[in-house]
Amino acid sequence: MTNSNLTNTVAGPVIQPVIQTRGLTRTFTARKQTVEAVRGLDLEIAQGELVAFLGPNGAGKSTTLRMLTTLLPPTSGSASVAGFDVATQSRQVRQSIGYVGQGNAAGHQQHGRDELVSQARAHGLSRMEARARAEELIADFDLAACADRKVSTLSGGQRRRMDIAIGLVHRPRVLFLDEPSTGLDPQNRANLQTQIQRLHAETGSTIVLTTHYLEEADALAGRVIVVDHGQVIADDTAYNLKSSLGDLITLGFYDQATAAAAAHRVRRSAPEAQIKTLGDEVTIRVAGGRELAPALVADLAVAGDRVHRMEVAGPTLDDVFLNLTGRSLREDNDTATDTALASTDETLEEIAA
Ligand SMILES: Nc1ncnc2c1ncn2[C@@H]1O[C@H](COP(=O)(O)OP(=O)(O)OP(=O)(O)O)[C@@H](O)[C@H]1O
Numbered sequence: 001m002t003n004s005n006l007t008n009t010v011a012g013p014v015i016q017p018v019i020q021t022r023g024l025t026r027t028f029t030a031r032k033q034t035v036e037a038v039r040g041l042d043l044e045i046a047q048g049e050l051v052a053f054l055g056p057n058g059a060g061k062s063t064t065l066r067m068l069t070t071l072l073p074p075t076s077g078s079a080s081v082a083g084f085d086v087a088t089q090s091r092q093v094r095q096s097i098g099y100v101g102q103g104n105a106a107g108h109q110q111h112g113r114d115e116l117v118s119q120a121r122a123h124g125l126s127r128m129e130a131r132a133r134a135e136e137l138i139a140d141f142d143l144a145a146c147a148d149r150k151v152s153t154l155s156g157g158q159r160r161r162m163d164i165a166i167g168l169v170h171r172p173r174v175l176f177l178d179e180p181s182t183g184l185d186p187q188n189r190a191n192l193q194t195q196i197q198r199l200h201a202e203t204g205s206t207i208v209l210t211t212h213y214l215e216e217a218d219a220l221a222g223r224v225i226v227v228d229h230g231q232v233i234a235d236d237t238a239y240n241l242k243s244s245l246g247d248l249i250t251l252g253f254y255d256q257a258t259a260a261a262a263a264h265r266v267r268r269s270a271p272e273a274q275i276k277t278l279g280d281e282v283t284i285r286v287a288g289g290r291e292l293a294p295a296l297v298a299d300l301a302v303a304g305d306r307v308h309r310m311e312v313a314g315p316t317l318d319d320v321f322l323n324l325t326g327r328s329l330r331e332d333n334d335t336a337t338d339t340a341l342a343s344t345d346e347t348l349e350e351i352a353a
């Protein structure tokens with residue numbers, strides 16, 4: 001028995017994170033202006049995790065992914081993926097990963113099926129295996145109608161699906177997807193989520209994706225990393241992030257004076273609650289709000305502040321972001337869908353080149 005085995009027996013297995021960054025930083029200088037796109041990122045992601053990076057436009061999500069996939073050298077700090085250093089062992093990193101960039105792959109002159117087969121062959125599959133894998137991906141991503149057309153002639157959403165199929169061709173151990181569902185219609189977005197979940201369940205691969213869709217991060221990811229201005233501002237399960245906030249009770253009154261009086265009363269009885277008054281409406285963010293609300297309304301009625309409307313909503317990831325930054329992720333991301341597909345990025349094809 002080796003020393004390390006002995007250590008493992010006593011202390012439990014030492015599990016190395018599959019992705020690790022230390023002080024990872026990337027600065028861009030353009031037109032004499034310096035942008036700190038990623039600022040001192042310290043991250044550990046274990047094998048088999050499904051992680052969503054969530055953040056507004058320009059938060060540094062793509063820059064982080066591009067450093068982790070060796071497409072962009074860090075300005076400072078370090079990162080390793082699958083045990084290899086992104087700066088000094090880029091070839092080994094590239095062999096261990098799949099990457100689907102934010103933009104569409106441009107200029108595929110091959111037919112869809114042939115493109116998938118060539119990509120599979122480039123990853124070392126035999127001709128027969130490559131054909132079988134291509135058919136599997138065509139079925140999984142509903143690409144039958146695209147298989148015999150040139151990739152360059154496909155619609156934006158069809159090409160997005162083709163890009164993702166290409167990223168999965170070699171069943172990578174670590175998969176990076178930069179906004180995989182941007183530009184897809186709701187049905188294809190739902191289908192993509194199913195495929196990602198299936199891939200994750202069947203292969204246990206580590207998946208890191210970026211998204212602007214709060215619902216997607218919520219439904220898909222076991223862990224949500226919220227980034228803003230190049231830094232991690234929250235890192236937890238969606239459930240924990242939301243639970244830490246409490247429910248939002250909205251009370252509607254007949255006039256502003258009653259709303260103000262009610263807010264004052266609630267402030268005295270629940271000092272821990274965050275209370276805001278807007279016109280004849282009072283919002284109260286408080287843990288256990290759902291359970292608390294009926295008694296609250298009853299107490300206010302007894303005191304003469306009659307509530308004519310009440311809503312209780314569980315917290316969303318947008319609320320988490322708003323609470324952390326004072327801004328809404330939704331507002332920031334209104335333009336995301338329009339801009340995301342316009343930007344250029346690399347695909348696995350370029351990685352392999
Ligand atoms: N090649 C570049 N040259 C100059 N600045 C850049 C470059 N790439 C990114 N940036 C800047 O770095 C910051 C982070 O950009 P990044 O693309 O990582 O954001 P993002 O979180 O992926 O945003 P989005 O949601 O819009 O995709 C932005 O301010 C961006 O303008």
Ligand SMILES: [Mg+2]
Binds near residue numbers: 061062
């Ligand atoms: Mg991006």
